[in-house]
Amino acid sequence: MFYRSLFPRDVFAELDRIQRGLQQGGGDLSPNIRGTARGGYPAMNVGSTPRSVEIYAFAPGIDPASLDVQLEKGVLTVAGERTSVLPPKDAPATVHIDERFSGRFRRVVTLPDDVDPNAVDARYTDGVLHISVQRKAAAQPRRIHIQ
Structure with a gap:
């Protein structure tokens, strides 16, 4: 038993x-x-392919002009500010629950050594910031011809 x-x-x-x-x-x-809260705001997915490193930052309701994306010495930084949609403090309204993040944010991702800092593409569509960082040509997989 x-x-x-x-x-x-x-x-x-x-x-x-x-x-x-x-x-x-x-x-x-x-x-x-x-x-479960795992990181900060915005939530991020980071992955790689043989040709690039792909970063997705989920930041709905943010003006793309308020986002700052920088790549320096293999460190990618996504920073910005999300404004509050709550009524002003002096308004005759009562807020019972406020779970939406507002304020300044900053996320940092360390990238592999084989990325090309001159080949970065960033697009913001439907609340998702997609950053694609290409790998250096020397790091690209290549097929070796057998003679």
């Missing part, structure tokens, strides 16, 4: 896991409709 305890064998390890989760902003202890 298989016996399983209702409590973990190492209670202290379980308490330590819960404490780490709480210190990291809830971790997997407080799921919500937006998922």
Whole structure:
């Protein structure tokens, strides 16, 4: 017969896991409709292909002119400001819940050494900033012809 305890064998390890989760902003202890907070604002996806590094920053409701994208010494920085849509403080309105981020933001991504800082393309469409950084020609995969 298989016996399983209702409590973990190492209670202290379980308490330590819960404490780490709480210190990291809830971790997997407080799921919500937006998922678990893993980074900052804007949420980002970073991936690579043999020819480029692709970065997607999800920043709906931001004026593209207020975004600042810089690449220096292999570090990509996305910065900007998201304005508040709340009524002014002196308005006769009461805000009950305010979960939308507003204010200045900055995200930094370290890129591999083989990217070409002169071959960067950034486009903002439907609230998604897509940045494509091409790899240097020497780093491109190439087919070797066998004689």
